[in-house]
Amino acid sequence: MSTPFERLKQSCAAEWRAYCEHEFVRQLGAGTLPMEAFQHYLKQDYLFLVHFGRAWGLAVYKSRDIGQLRQSLDSLKAIIDVELDLHVKYCGEWGISEAQLAQLEESRATLAYTRYVLETGNRGDILDLHVALAPCIVGYAEIGNWLVDQRFTVRLDNPYGAWIDMYTSKEFQQAAQAEVDWINAQMADISDKRFQELARIFSEATRLEADFWQMGLTLQN
Numbered sequence: 001m002s003t004p005f006e007r008l009k010q011s012c013a014a015e016w017r018a019y020c021e022h023e024f025v026r027q028l029g030a031g032t033l034p035m036e037a038f039q040h041y042l043k044q045d046y047l048f049l050v051h052f053g054r055a056w057g058l059a060v061y062k063s064r065d066i067g068q069l070r071q072s073l074d075s076l077k078a079i080i081d082v083e084l085d086l087h088v089k090y091c092g093e094w095g096i097s098e099a100q101l102a103q104l105e106e107s108r109a110t111l112a113y114t115r116y117v118l119e120t121g122n123r124g125d126i127l128d129l130h131v132a133l134a135p136c137i138v139g140y141a142e143i144g145n146w147l148v149d150q151r152f153t154v155r156l157d158n159p160y161g162a163w164i165d166m167y168t169s170k171e172f173q174q175a176a177q178a179e180v181d182w183i184n185a186q187m188a189d190i191s192d193k194r195f196q197e198l199a200r201i202f203s204e205a206t207r208l209e210a211d212f213w214q215m216g217l218t219l220q221n
């Protein structure tokens with residue numbers, strides 16, 4: 001029997017694959033991704049993470065008990081204190097300060113995805129919000145593991161090695177697993193109708209994730 005989370009992925013299998021095995025991801029693993037594309041992506045991802053942090057703040061607010069509140073607070077802290085730091089460090093090496101990052105204009109893909117998650121969370125309950133956030137955290141954990149398993153991936157002297165290390169780190173992998181476990185527990189007794197609603201959110205968020213890679217690859221604004 002598959003878990004509810006596996007059923008979410010199966011309900012948009014083609015979209016999930018298009019996201020996790022995107023050309024941007026492949027070139028990143030091979031170390032052949034043009035630096036311009038990575039820089040464009042990473043700068044936009046800084047802006048993404050700021051709103052992503054806000055979305056976890058919304059999850060703190062929508063928590064139904066102290067356990068949920070602590071879990072969302074941990075995610076919020078990990079994004080702002082750990083993940084964002086990697087972006088600031090990489091950008092610092094290219095001579096871009098955090099003050100400059102904060103001034104950047106958001107690309108359409110960044111606007112679409114971050115505001116979609118926030119709107120879904122505002123409109124729905126905490127489970128809707130977590131399902132909208134899941135492709136981000138669970139997807140990146142899967143992408144990291146998938147890359148490590150691919151023959152084309154270069155681990156030594158890959159300019160994007162720190163990126164792969166971040167998402168395959170024990171901390172990130174544990175956070176992603178905790179998210180899957182939590183969603184599975186919350187989805188245990190839901191109706192078919194509710195499942196369909198959540199599957200739609202999951203699929204839409206997954207498509208917006210793929211667009212985010214595409215934005216990086218094609219340098220779109």
Ligand SMILES: Cc1ncc(CO)c(N)n1
Pocket residue numbers: 045048049083135136137140209212
């Ligand atoms: C667009 C995007 N999705 C997911 C993650 C992982 O947190 C990220 N940093 N950026």
